[in-house]
Amino acid sequence: MSPVHRTLLHLLDYANLIILTYFIVANAAYTILMAISLYAVTLHSRFAAHTSHADIADSPATPPITLVVPAYNEQDVIATTVHALLNLEYPEKEIIVVDDGSTDETLARLIKEFELQRMDLIYRESIPSKRPWASYLNPQVPNLVVLAKENGGKADALNTGLNMCRSPFFCTVDADSIVERKALLRLMAPIMHASVNTVVSGGLVRIANGCTVANGEVTEIGLPGTWIERCQVVEYIRTFLFGRPGWNFLKGNFITSGAFCLLHRETVVLAGGFGRDTVTEDIDMIARLHTLIEKKGWEADMVFTTDPVCWTECPKQFRMLARQRRRWQLGLVQTVFKHDRLIWNLKQGRLGLLSMPFHAYVEAFGSVVETLGLIILPLSFFIGAMPLSLFLLIMFLAVGYGTLLSVVSVLLAEATIRRYPKYSEMLTLVLYAFLENFGYRQAVSAARAHGVFQFVLGKRRWEVVTHEGVEA
Amino acid sequence: MFLEDVGQLVLWLVLLVMSLNLVFLFFLLRRRLIRKRFFAQKDAARERYRDPVDAFVLGQIGLEQAAAALGDARSPAEREVVSEMLFAVSNPENTERISELLFLLGFVEEWAKVAFGRKAARELVGAFLDREGKTPELHWPRLLRPIYRMRLTAVSRALAVNNLGRLSAKHAHHCLSAALADPSSQVRRVAIEGMGRNRNPPAIPLLVEELRKAVEESNDLSLRTLKAALIRYRLEDLELFLPHLASSCRRCRFFVIDSIRQICDRAAANARLTKNDFSPTLYRAVLEQCQFDEFEDVRARSAYVAKYFRDPSAIEMLRHLMQDQNEFVRMHTLRACADRFYADLVPDVVARLTDQRWLVREAAVQALQAMGTKGTDAMFRFFTDCTDKFAADQVCDEFQRRGVVPQLLAAMAGGGDEGLLAENVARKMASMGKTSLLLSNLSSNDSFAVQIALIDTLAVNPSSEFVSLLNVLSQQDSGQISSKARQVLGRIQSDSNVRFGSGSVRDTGGKENVSGA
Known part of the structure; x- marks a missing residue:
């Protein structure tokens, strides 16, 4: 055996050992999370089924909320989204739409639909962001403000909205998302019932593809038609129903979806607002808040609950899906590197000792190991x-x-309020839960690994994912 | 050998995972079937028991007859339906009868057993039979408390307490009071929500005590939950809050006065309150005690309560608090006097328009706006004479948000003193560069008089957008407007020639109209 061959075999041995260790650790972690989530989600759902949140809806003690909606080229959906947000059940809410320099008719459609008038409203900048060049309001719809600004990215638009926001809490909502009517009440419930200050409350994001949507509301839940969308349905359920509730139970929340998330305004302002140096401003914000809370020595909580639902459209083509996952992965790696002091940080408790190492070594870099494994393992064999x-x-x-x-x-999805009603859909979902592990997951892993390489190569750009709209 | 074992291990693992997948699939299908059957049973039970429940509610049948008719509900689905239907028709008039029926049907005992255990359930049932209230004393073994605290064990107790809390106020009170000793915060939370819902006066001291614990000790209950329960009480119950206004804990005093404030807000939504709606002791406590409290949050919230007194003493109190050294007290006081009744305070509110804090300025503007003509006139006059940029910005912001500008333009067209004042306001807005709304009115207003007045007003400080609009107007119209536009354009042109450049026209590029303050 030549020395080159021997060295190659040694290298492969080490690589295989790393891959084996990774899969054992990752699967062990996922199994623990799964067990915890089964416990937490089922108990929560059992109690939530008897809760109407009428107390919160009626009470003057319920804090007002501002919904901040960054919009970039959303002309097809923006009016419906804003109408739906205005109709949400919540005692006191304001909606701030920030048009982030759209090149389409987004702003014009808002002006026309809500008969907005251009005004010179006061804008107080507590977080640096691009100043709006115009603000619009209709005195007949006083709880809707539209700001128009130059394009600066989602984080910048959120910061602009935050500067205009006055309520103690604000909720970030994607312009193409559908928020359920009671979702805000459900999102506020854990804040109302917490004995410590709760600065973040995240909710469930589900896939709207295949569902019937009327007047900005999901009226009928259904499964999408293509395999790629169905695999994503399973993936979202897995992420939101056993990843996040598991970490929430362990008090190690690190990821909350920016598509639908309630945050405490003053704390976010103190944390410096949304960062523009990562492509996933939502993950970065959570890490910033953890850092701030530790620095200030506060006792504060971040929660995730499974009953407030926001529906979003998922990509229908693999090209778009790959783009989306590349960006998410790039953002995750950027955030992990930016906040690396949280990893193995004793002061952060379970977040520092469990959640952050898991997100860094399994979620951020695991995709590289998984993808390389798919090449190295057959090669070694x-x-x-x-x-x-x-x-x-x-x-x-x-x-x-x-x-x-x-x-x-x-099974966890079955325990929640919004489940797929038909037997055939449930069985299809089980089938796809099985099938997505053979091909789909590996392809997504490859796209995520590409995101990690983009980070290594120093790429920072935001990749646009276009949507085709859900069935109306 | 090892490698062979690994091969076998893989085989077993694959088989295990596949079997588990099948078990889960079976479990899923079974769960669906059970649920389907359960809801079908519920639907059937709802149909079956609708008539007896309606007859009972209408008083057509008595307790015993209703108990006999509903007594055959044995399965969980049927029992759930019966309790749901009875709670759904429960109201303050029939809640006592419904509670007795639930007791006869064995629901009270069943829930009490789940919530408090057999012994305490017996005590509760005994008290129910004797028609006398007694809160059972519960002892949760110290060693088992961590287990009782777990959600796994607490959810069923919480649901049982929730049901017990919906009985008639007297009976519910004893169950809810007992539940306050539960080790689980979830159960206690449900008990507190129940107390708030029932608004039973004897629960007020218990709620305030829990509030004190939450503020002073390491209580795992949310302050918001406690406050939400307290503010559900009625104006007539306020007397019971009074002793707590003298609490040594300043945050307790704050929560109590804030709860009183919100109870008043609720009552005021349906009726105009005056000092006669309050007891003399509460009236004096607010005027003499809370107004001078060392804690600023108490002073601030007391202003909101005082505003409902609507008498000279309240006016004096608000005037005094408006000058408080703490900005939040000033802000809350200004918000409190946003009422036509307090028009006498207009000069004091106007003085606050130049406050150093923008939140105070904003509250002052909103208060003037709410004070009727006297307030808005004072605001207009202040605005036209104002040299303080921040105060003027704040007033202008309010004009726009509240839709005052169209009224202003109508007044401009009307002429007279009002028209002159309106014109001055519009000129001031133009000089501040707040022209977006004026420009859109210039292009869309139907009245020639308004358009001409606006052209004159905007010409004071012409922006590039104004000049572009003038160009359009001068070409499109053939009547008064076009000639006026041409005239003003010419004047602007000659002004800029005199000044050797374009200095007299502000180049905003359409993108600098959002101001900072």
């Missing part, structure tokens, strides 16, 4: 560097075990 049984064991950990996790997430 074919050149004789790995016996068949070991190859099968790792492949089982890489693929087979995932089927169990996905099927359990479908």
Whole structure:
């Protein structure tokens, strides 16, 4: 055996050991999260089924909320979204739409639909952002303000909205999302009932593809038609129903979806607002808040609940899906590097000792290991560097075990309020929970690994994902 | 050997995962079937028991007859339906009867057993039979408390307490008071929400005590939950809050006065309150005690209560608090006097328009706006004479948000003193560069008189957008407007020639109209 061959075999041995360790650790972590989520989600749903939140809706003690909606080229959906937001059940709310320099008719459609008048309203800048060049309001709809500014990205638009916001809490909402009528009340419930200050409350994001939407509301839940969308449905359920509730139970929330998230305004302002140096401003914000809370020595909480639902459209083509996942992964890696002091930080408790290491080593870099594993494992096997049984064991950990996790997430979805009503849909979902582990997950992993390489290569740009709209 | 074992291990693992997947699938299908059957049973039960429940509510059948008719509800679905239907028709008039029926049907005992255990349930049932109230004393073993605190064990107790809390206020009170000793915060929260819902006066001291614990000790209950329960009480119950206004804990005093404030706000939504709606002791406590409290939050909230007295003493109190050294007291006081009744305070409010804090300025503007003609006139006059940029910005912001500008333009067209004042206001807005709304009115207003007045007004400080609009108007119209536009354009042109450049026209590029203050 030549020295080159021997070195190659040694290298492959080490690589295989890393891959095996990764899969064992990742699967163990996911299994623990799964068990915790089964416990937390089912108990929460059992109690939530008997709660109408009428107390919160009626009470003057319920804090006002501002919904900040950054919009960039959303002409097709913006009017419907704003109408739906105005109709949300909540005692006192204001909506601030920030048109982030759209090149289409977004602003014009808002002006026309709500008969807005251009005004010179006071804008107080507490967080640096591009100043709006115009503000619009209709005195007949006083709780809707539209700001127009030059394009500066989503984080910048959110900061502009935040500067205009007056309420103690604000909710970030994507312009193409559909928020359920009671979702704000449900999002506020954990804040109202918490004995410590709660600065973040996140809710569930579900896929609207396949659902019937009328007047900005999901009227009928259904599964989408294509396999790629169905796989994403399973993936979202897995992420939102056992990843996040699990970390929430362990008090290690690190990711909250910016598509629908309630935040305490003053704390966010103190944290410096939304950062423009990462492409996922929502994850970065949570990390900033953790850092601020630790620095100030505050006792504050961040929560995630499964009953407030926001529906969003998922990409229908793999090209768009890959773009979206690349960006999410790039943002996650950027945030992990930016806030690396949180990793193994004793002062952060379970966040520093469990959640951050998990998100850094498993979620951020795991995709690289998984993708390389898909190349290295067969290679090792074919050149004789790995016996068949070991190859099968790792492949089982890489693929087979995932089927169990996905099927359990479908079970979790059954425990929530908004489940797929038809038997056929439920069985299809189980089938896709099984199938998505053979091909789809690996392809998404490759796209995520690409995001990590983009970070290594120093790319920072935001990739636009175009949507085709859901069935109306 | 090891490698062979690994191969076998993989095989077993695959089989295990596949079996577990099948088990979960089976579980999913079973759950759906059970739920389907459960809801079908509920629908059937709802149909079956609708008539007896309606007859009972209408008083057509008595307790015993109703109990006999509903007594055959045995399955969980049927029992759930019966309790749901009875609670759904419950109102203050029939709640006592419904509670007795629930008791006869065994629901009270069932819930009490789940919530407090067998022994305490027996005590509660005994008290129910004797028609005398008694709160059972509960002892939660110290060693088992961590287990009782777990959600796994607490959810069923919380749901049972929730049901017990919906009985008639007297019976519910004892159950809810007992539940306050529960180790789980979820159960206690439900008990507190129930107390708020029932508004039973004897619960007020318990709620305030829980509030004190939440403020002073490490209580795991939310202050918001406690406050939400307290503010559900009525104006007639305010007397019971009084002793707590003298609490040594300043945050307790704050929560109590804030709760009183919100109870008053609620009552004021349906009726005009005066000092006669309050007891003399509360009236004096607010005027003599809270007004001078060392804690600024108490002073601030007392202003809101005083505003409902609507008498000279309240006016004096508000005048005094408006000059408080703390900005939040000033702000809340100004918000409190946003009422036509307090028009006498207009000069004092105008004085606050130049406050150093913008929140105070904003509250002052809104108060003047709410004070009727006297307030708005004072605001217009202040605005035209104002040299303070920040105060003027604030007033202008309010004009725009409240839709005052169209009224202003109508007054301009009307002429007279009002028209002159309106014109001065519009000129001031133009000189500040707040022209967006004026420009849009110039292009869209139907009245020639308004358009001509606006052209004159905007010519004071012409922006590039104004000049462009004038160009359009001078070309499109053939009557008065076009000649006026041409005339003003010519004047602007000659002014800029005299000044050797375009200095007299502000180049905003259409993108600098949002001001900072």
